[in-house]
Amino acid sequence: MSAENVELVCPAGTPAALKAAVDAGADCVYVGYRDETNARNFPGLNFSRPELTEGIAYAHERGTKVLVAINTFPRAGRPEIWHAAVDDAARLNADAVILADIGLCDYASKKHPELRLHLSVQASASSAEAIRFYHQAFGIRRAVLPRVLTVPEIAALCADVPIEMEVFVFGGLCVMAEGRCALSSYATGHSPNTNGACSPASHVRYVDKGDKVVSQLGGFTINTFGTGEPAGYPTLCKGRFEANGKLSYLFEEPTSLNTLDLLPELIAAGVTAFKIEGRQRGRAYVGSVVKAFRQAVDAIRRGEAPPPFMLDGITEGGKQTAGAYERSWR
Amino acid sequence: MSEVPKLTLGPVLFNWKPERWRDFYLRIADEAEIDSVHLGEVVCSKRQPFFDPLMPQVIERLSAAGKEVVLSSLALVMTAKEREAAQTLAGVEGFLTEANDLSFAAALKGRPFVVGPFVNVYNEGTLAYLAGLGAKRVCLPIEVPGSTIAYLAAQGLAEIEVQVFGRLPLAMSARCYHARSRNLSKDGCQYVCGEDADGMAVDTMDGKPFLTVNGTQTMSYRYHNLLGELAALRNAGVGRFRLWPQSCDMVAVAALFRRVLDGQIDPSEANRLLADLAPDAEFANGYIHGREGHLLVDEELLTA
Numbered sequence: 001m002s003a004e005n006v007e008l009v010c011p012a013g014t015p016a017a018l019k020a021a022v023d024a025g026a027d028c029v030y031v032g033y034r035d036e037t038n039a040r041n042f043p044g045l046n047f048s049r050p051e052l053t054e055g056i057a058y059a060h061e062r063g064t065k066v067l068v069a070i071n072t073f074p075r076a077g078r079p080e081i082w083h084a085a086v087d088d089a090a091r092l093n094a095d096a097v098i099l100a101d102i103g104l105c106d107y108a109s110k111k112h113p114e115l116r117l118h119l120s121v122q123a124s125a126s127s128a129e130a131i132r133f134y135h136q137a138f139g140i141r142r143a144v145l146p147r148v149l150t151v152p153e154i155a156a157l158c159a160d161v162p163i164e165m166e167v168f169v170f171g172g173l174c175v176m177a178e179g180r181c182a183l184s185s186y187a188t189g190h191s192p193n194t195n196g197a198c199s200p201a202s203h204v205r206y207v208d209k210g211d212k213v214v215s216q217l218g219g220f221t222i223n224t225f226g227t228g229e230p231a232g233y234p235t236l237c238k239g240r241f242e243a244n245g246k247l248s249y250l251f252e253e254p255t256s257l258n259t260l261d262l263l264p265e266l267i268a269a270g271v272t273a274f275k276i277e278g279r280q281r282g283r284a285y286v287g288s289v290v291k292a293f294r295q296a297v298d299a300i301r302r303g304e305a306p307p308p309f310m311l312d313g314i315t316e317g318g319k320q321t322a323g324a325y326e327r328s329w330r
Numbered sequence: 331m332s333e334v335p336k337l338t339l340g341p342v343l344f345n346w347k348p349e350r351w352r353d354f355y356l357r358i359a360d361e362a363e364i365d366s367v368h369l370g371e372v373v374c375s376k377r378q379p380f381f382d383p384l385m386p387q388v389i390e391r392l393s394a395a396g397k398e399v400v401l402s403s404l405a406l407v408m409t410a411k412e413r414e415a416a417q418t419l420a421g422v423e424g425f426l427t428e429a430n431d432l433s434f435a436a437a438l439k440g441r442p443f444v445v446g447p448f449v450n451v452y453n454e455g456t457l458a459y460l461a462g463l464g465a466k467r468v469c470l471p472i473e474v475p476g477s478t479i480a481y482l483a484a485q486g487l488a489e490i491e492v493q494v495f496g497r498l499p500l501a502m503s504a505r506c507y508h509a510r511s512r513n514l515s516k517d518g519c520q521y522v523c524g525e526d527a528d529g530m531a532v533d534t535m536d537g538k539p540f541l542t543v544n545g546t547q548t549m550s551y552r553y554h555n556l557l558g559e560l561a562a563l564r565n566a567g568v569g570r571f572r573l574w575p576q577s578c579d580m581v582a583v584a585a586l587f588r589r590v591l592d593g594q595i596d597p598s599e600a601n602r603l604l605a606d607l608a609p610d611a612e613f614a615n616g617y618i619h620g621r622e623g624h625l626l627v628d629e630e631l632l633t634a
Binding site (some may be wrong): 073074075076077079100101102103104106107123124125126127128129130132133134136137147148149153156175176177179180181182183185186187188189191193194214218220221222223224240241242243244246247248250251252324327328329330 | 405406407408409410412413416417431432433434435436437448450452453454455456457458459460471472473474477478481482498500501502503504505506507510511512515516517530531532533534535536537538540541543548550616617620621622623624
């Protein structure tokens with residue numbers, strides 16, 4: 001894959017963020033419906049059908065594609081909610097749907113053979129064999145890779161599959177294999193796989209203990225902060241815990257993925273699309289991150305090094321990591 | 331439903347010493363009232379070479395004892411070596427295999443197989459598709475509530491298996507948290523996961539037991555225990571129940587579950603006996619009641 005064809009896939013949790021992403025130079029935006037069919041099912045986010053209609057029109061007028069994430073696992077006995085989500089995306093001329101569930105892939109491929117299908121990161125397809133399975137069974141055209149692979153593993157994979165590969169390049173970082181993590185539901189009863197929500201705000205509490213603030217999720221302490229220190233959001237896998245007699249960020253620090261420096265390597269590895277996480281983010285954040293990555297990709301296309309950019313202020317905890325792309329992360 | 335309910339022993343998820351691992355299975359073969367026994371490394375491919383030399387002996391003894399032997403595949407396949415191992419396992423004749431990753435299911439090319447709990451089967455569409463691929467038995471993910479279990483069992487597409495005992499496998503990662511807890515890298519992990527036979531306890535900052543780490547896997551601190559729900563699950567058409575090996579006396583644990591399934595002992599009495607068998611364990615059953623997984627809910631299981 002050459003830099004010419006690389007697509008920047010950008011988050012749009014609201015109509016305002018969609019416009020910000022399109023205006024900042026997104027090649028694609030990805031969105032979800034305002035319900036449990038998508039994995040960012042948070043209050044105040046996502047699109048009604050009329051909003052999606054308008055959003056698609058706005059994007060298409062400017063040459064930007066719209067991908068609809070329908071990437072939770074349908075509830076037994078109620079597939080019609082998820083089926084309608086796929087049907088409506090096809091009817092509204094979405095450019096692709098992003099799916100995770102095998103049954104839903106089967107439905108979409110049979111009902112809408114013309115509709116382009118992408119495999120969500122939630123499907124956790126981490127090997128060439130798994131990706132080929134989805135391609136052969138359902139005609140999946142692009143897979144979003146789980147955040148578990150190193151760049152050499154991604155390169156080997158790209159060479160070994162007949163479809164496009166999309167990787168996360170910026171934003172929130174799952175440290176567990178996506179679609180295979182029940183930590184949130186263990187603590188809160190809300191599951192990314194079925195409810196579309198991880199560590200939901202409804203189960204968050206900040207308890208003032210005088211000399212410190214304790215952040216809790218589902219009644220479990222996730223972190224503590226000194227007075228005056230900004231209290232971070234208690235995402236379960238970014239908390240401090242005691243293990244082996246030691247208090248630490250056992251799973252991961254409160255950090256964000258940033259692979260700006262790795263973009264040329266990822267392009268050389270054969271990656272087709274770069275995905276920016278953050279449908280829960282506001283339009284200002286989306287606009288500035290998309291703009292920075294647009295500049296970076298354009299610079300690489302011109303054969304130049306990506307310009308340095310100042311995103312430190314907007315990343316989680318101000319810290320950044322290249323995550324699993326570098327072997328030492330494991 | 332009319333059939334006698336079956337007990338499955340899931341693969342040992344922890345990194346036990348090879349001799350201990352072998353002796354555990356030999357005793358299961360000789361003494362346990364268990365119908366099917368799973369073997370194979372599901373969590374970390376680095377451990378597999380230690381168990382490979384002991385496999386033939388263990389398989390032979392289990393088979394001779396009349397147990398169905400099921401070979402389980404790795405849950406998270408990433409490296410070239412792991413991909414090769416999955417293909418090799420898929421080519422093994424004469425045994426039922428368990429797919430814990432879809433790449434493995436595809437490699438089986440229509441041969442009958444078991445879908446492991448690390449594959450996301452939440453609904454009838456996915457169940458039907460996998461049954462069409464050759465899945466004859468499906469161990470459902472831990473999160474699914476009783477209503478989903480009943481609905482899927484009623485489809486009659488594949489035998490439905492439900493996890494009923496042991497620490498819950500909650501998450502998989504590329505990163506090894508056991509190594510990280512010792513400031514080691516995964517490549518140079520020194521196999522420190524072997525130091526914790528039931529996983530490494532993970533407490534909150536205020537000292538509350540919360541999770542357990544088993545190498546790259548994160549598990550619950552509490553032991554899943556559905557002794558009290560077995561009868562309702564049976565009535566809902568579930569015919570098979572999975573016990574996860576822990577370091578307590580699994581022969582005795584299996585016998586307890588067997589006696590409850592056979593109606594020989596009251597679940598509340600069985601719960602008292604189970605507490606004696608695993609004196610340090612705290613129990614949970616929240617998921618099946620549609621609640622937080624860590625909760626212990628004292629109510630009748632609704633499967634409608």
